[in-house]
Amino acid sequence: xxxxxxxxxxxxxxxxxLLLLGAGLWVATKKIDYTWRWNxxxxxxxxxxxxxxxxxxxxxxxxLQRSGGSTAVKLTGENGEEKTFxxxxxxxxxxxxxxxFQGDYLGSVSSWRLGPLSVGLWNTLxxxxxxxVIGLIIGLITGLCRVSNNPTLRNLSVAxxxxxRGTPLLVQLFIxxxxxxxxxxxxxxxxxxxxxxxxxxAYVAEIIRAGIQSIPKGQMEAARSLGxxxxxxxxxxxxxxxxxxxxxxxxxxxISLIKDSSLVSVIAITxxxxxxxxxxxxxxxxxxxxxxxxFLYLLLTSVLSQVISWxxxxxxxxx
Amino acid sequence: xxxxxxxxxxxxxRGQTVYAVDGVTSHIKPAEVVVIIGxxxxxxxxxxxxxxxxxxxxxxxxxxxxxxxxxxxxxLNLVRREVGMVFQQFNLFPHKTVxxxxxxxQQVVRKRKRDEAEKKARQLLKKVGIAEKExxxxxxxxxxxxxxxxxxxxxxxxxxxxxxxxxTSALDPEMVGEVLEVMKQLARExxxxxxxxxxxxxxxxxxxxxxxxxxxxxxxxxxxxxxxxAPREExxxxxLKQVL
Numbered sequence: 001x002x003x004x005x006x007x008x009x010x011x012x013x014x015x016x017x018l019l020l021l022g023a024g025l026w027v028a029t030k031k032i033d034y035t036w037r038w039n040x041x042x043x044x045x046x047x048x049x050x051x052x053x054x055x056x057x058x059x060x061x062x063x064l065q066r067s068g069g070s071t072a073v074k075l076t077g078e079n080g081e082e083k084t085f086x087x088x089x090x091x092x093x094x095x096x097x098x099x100x101f102q103g104d105y106l107g108s109v110s111s112w113r114l115g116p117l118s119v120g121l122w123n124t125l126x127x128x129x130x131x132x133v134i135g136l137i138i139g140l141i142t143g144l145c146r147v148s149n150n151p152t153l154r155n156l157s158v159a160x161x162x163x164x165r166g167t168p169l170l171v172q173l174f175i176x177x178x179x180x181x182x183x184x185x186x187x188x189x190x191x192x193x194x195x196x197x198x199x200x201x202a203y204v205a206e207i208i209r210a211g212i213q214s215i216p217k218g219q220m221e222a223a224r225s226l227g228x229x230x231x232x233x234x235x236x237x238x239x240x241x242x243x244x245x246x247x248x249x250x251x252x253x254x255i256s257l258i259k260d261s262s263l264v265s266v267i268a269i270t271x272x273x274x275x276x277x278x279x280x281x282x283x284x285x286x287x288x289x290x291x292x293x294x295f296l297y298l299l300l301t302s303v304l305s306q307v308i309s310w311x312x313x314x315x316x317x318x319x
Numbered sequence: 320x321x322x323x324x325x326x327x328x329x330x331x332x333r334g335q336t337v338y339a340v341d342g343v344t345s346h347i348k349p350a351e352v353v354v355i356i357g358x359x360x361x362x363x364x365x366x367x368x369x370x371x372x373x374x375x376x377x378x379x380x381x382x383x384x385x386x387x388x389x390x391x392x393x394x395l396n397l398v399r400r401e402v403g404m405v406f407q408q409f410n411l412f413p414h415k416t417v418x419x420x421x422x423x424x425q426q427v428v429r430k431r432k433r434d435e436a437e438k439k440a441r442q443l444l445k446k447v448g449i450a451e452k453e454x455x456x457x458x459x460x461x462x463x464x465x466x467x468x469x470x471x472x473x474x475x476x477x478x479x480x481x482x483x484x485x486x487t488s489a490l491d492p493e494m495v496g497e498v499l500e501v502m503k504q505l506a507r508e509x510x511x512x513x514x515x516x517x518x519x520x521x522x523x524x525x526x527x528x529x530x531x532x533x534x535x536x537x538x539x540x541x542x543x544x545x546x547x548x549a550p551r552e553e554x555x556x557x558x559l560k561q562v563l
Contacts, residue, residue: 221373222410226476227400228425237422241414279348316412318456 029287037285041292044279050108053085055100064096073106083206110275117289121296127189127271128300129259131196135257136250138197139204144234146209155206164202170263172199177267191265200257207249211242244315251308254303260299272296320480320511321347321370324503326379326533327381328365339365340376341535349479350509352521355541357532358558363515366532367482368514371402379503403473407485409465409497411457411472413506417444418453421472428475434476443471463494467501474505474560481505519562 007136029036040286059075062082071092087107094106111244114122146162147158176195177188223233240288276293280286328340328341347353355363368374370381372388373393381388383398412420421440425431431439444450447467449460457465466486471533473481483502487495499521506512506525515523522529522543531554532537538551547563550556 010531117506216408216410218406218408219412222404222406222412224396225371225373225406225425226403227396227428228424228474228563229396232427236427237412244414299549318416319458 029082033085034287036288037283038288040283040285041117044117044275044283044289046112046118047115048110049113050091050110052108053106055102055104055106056083057081057102059083059100059108061096061098061100064092067133070109071107075106077098079134087258090217101141115293116270116275116279117272117296119306120270120272121300123270123275124258124261125295125300126266127196127269128254128261131261132257134193134197135200135204138201141211142201142205143208144318145209146205147212161202161205164199165206169199170266173267182304188267188269190263192269193279196257200201200253203253204250206251207246209244210249211246212238213243214245227315246310247308247312247315248289251305254308257302258300258304259297264298320343320349320351320384321513322380322382323366323370324380324382325527326366326369326376326381328362328369328374328376335485338362338535341464342370342379342531345530345537345538347392347511347538351527352506352510352512352514353528353530354517354524354526354527355513355515355530355532356558357538358484359530360534362535363530363532364484367484367513367515370480370482371399371404373404387404396428396543400424400548401478402478402482403476403478404482405466405469405473405484405486407488409457409462409469409489411465411469413457416454416456419476420457420468424472424485427477439475443474444468446474446504447471448497452459461494462490463497466490466494466498470498470501470505480511484518485517487516487518508563518563519525519547531558533558 007107036085055075057075059077062074063072065072065074066089070086071089072084072086072093074082074280075093075220076082085106087109090153091107091110094100094104100106142157142160146161148154149172173192174196180186180194182187218239219237220233224230228236261271261304263269263272265277266272270278272293276289280289281290323343323345326343327338328455329444330337330339338359343366345353352377354397355367357363365374369388370383371378376389379389383402383454386393386398388395388398399563405458411417412423415423418437418440421443422433422436423455425436426433429436433505441450443451444453447466447470452460452464452468457468460468486502487498490498495518499518502512502514502521514526524543528540529543530537531546531552533554539546539550541550545553548561
């Protein structure tokens with residue numbers, strides 16, 4: 001009971017320190033007279049888009065028919081042509097038998113649209129997901145080559161890993177986009193995804209190699225002594241165990257990949273970071289948007305780390 | 320069944336050539352139980368591991384059922400499924416349950432159906448006396464139980480020969496008996512067995528023949544009565560004096 005109480009005190013102290021830091025930031029921004037406009041942010045996630053509906057020709061309003069939230073406006077033209085439009089009730093601008101000229105507005109139709117931040121979030125999500133999967137496959141193959149007995153496979157995998165790990169991702173992105181993109185005529189999105197996947201693959205390969213080498217030699221010997229071939233032993237015995245051991249570092253790698261994907265904004269892919277920049281140019285709400293963008297990345301990475309720790313717990317039953 | 324002709328295995332390290340196995344010639348007949356004993360580093364484990372191709376050898380021949388392991392065209396995987404092996408460290412697959420450990424190779428290598436493999440596995444678990452543990456993971460079993468599962472796993476492949484590499488050396492003393500009991504039963508059933516062990520009692524009781532190795536060489540061989548009571552070689556005498 002006593003020790004429990006003390007633990008709560010320490011937690012309280014943590015909260016207090018965090019509050020203190022927050023207060024400090026608040027005071028600091030007060031000093032520079034920054035006007036916070038958090039109310040401007042939500043519209044960049046989703047907004048109501050109003051489309052005005054014009055009359056396509058000179059016409060008379062033949063009838064108005066309400067049904068639910070919208071009204072059907074039936075127009076009759078001078079030459080007897082008929083056409084019906086749906087507009088929202090509260091936006092209705094015409095009355096029955098009114099004469100209209102071409103281009104007069106009947107009203108408008110409003111609908112919910114995804115704002116740039118949502119679109120950016122979605123793009124970041126799927127770009128990271130696709131490059132993670134491809135990166136995992138590349139890493140798995142390279143990792144296996146790295147531990148193979150064939151010197152050529154070993155050399156090639158070492159060369160690949162060293163090359164990728166020794167150069168900055170930003171530079172790789174530029175090379176993929178400007179050089180490979182031009183030479184092989186690939187789109188910017190493909191260039192971005194391949195650069196991320198190949199970058200992640202090099203790190204995953206080293207993680208996989210370490211995982212395979214961490215499995216005791218006896219496991220392979222036992223599998224071989226039962227008549228399994230090397231590929232069979234790998235798929236049934238070594239890799240499942242190695243996968244379990246490498247899950248924590250792999251999780252770290254994929255979390256890094258989500259964050260690194262922000263770099264694709266430099267080759268004009270509209271990911272979360274680029275969307276954020278675009279929103280700032282139209283709102284000047286610099287502080288708010290960057291905080292929101294950071295929070296969204298945090299959301300993605302913490303969901304991923306939760307999922308992986310769940311898988312880890314599932315796999316721990318044989319421990 | 321197993322013929323070894325002038326088998327040599329060398330390691331080269333720091334400019335020195337070490338003979339781990341130095342010209343061993345022997346012939347193990349079907350249903351024979353051969354126990355290999357000798358001091359540490361005498362090459363007995365290396366010799367045993369050569370018999371199922373876990374170690375490559377430098378020169379000589381090993382014929383298993385007429386198939387020469389020295390021949391490059393020999394498919395070792397085909398040989399190994401006929402030669403079961405039990406390790407000092409058990410080497411059970413920790414991510415699989417006891418039952419799955421025994422089923423896996425039957426399905427993957429022997430291409431047996433799941434229920435057929437399960438039936439075989441349960442039958443063998445009963446034989447080694449741990450039928451009730453089939454859904455446990457290896458980590459929850461004692462050393463003796465793990466080793467018995469390992470024996471069942473090897474037997475599930477219906478091997479013609481069983482190799483035992485110091486099967487009781489990693490066990491707590493009170494668990495040695497249960498593993499030896501399973502091995503004795505196998506011997507009675509007429510399994511061809513090659514056993515590397517320090518259990519002199521087992522050698523004396525069960526072996527048809529004892530091979531004594533020292534420094535890679537086969538120094539002396541004979542029946543247990545002959546070997547334990549009247550060894551010819553000085554090195555064998557000295558060794559027995561130490562261990563008995």
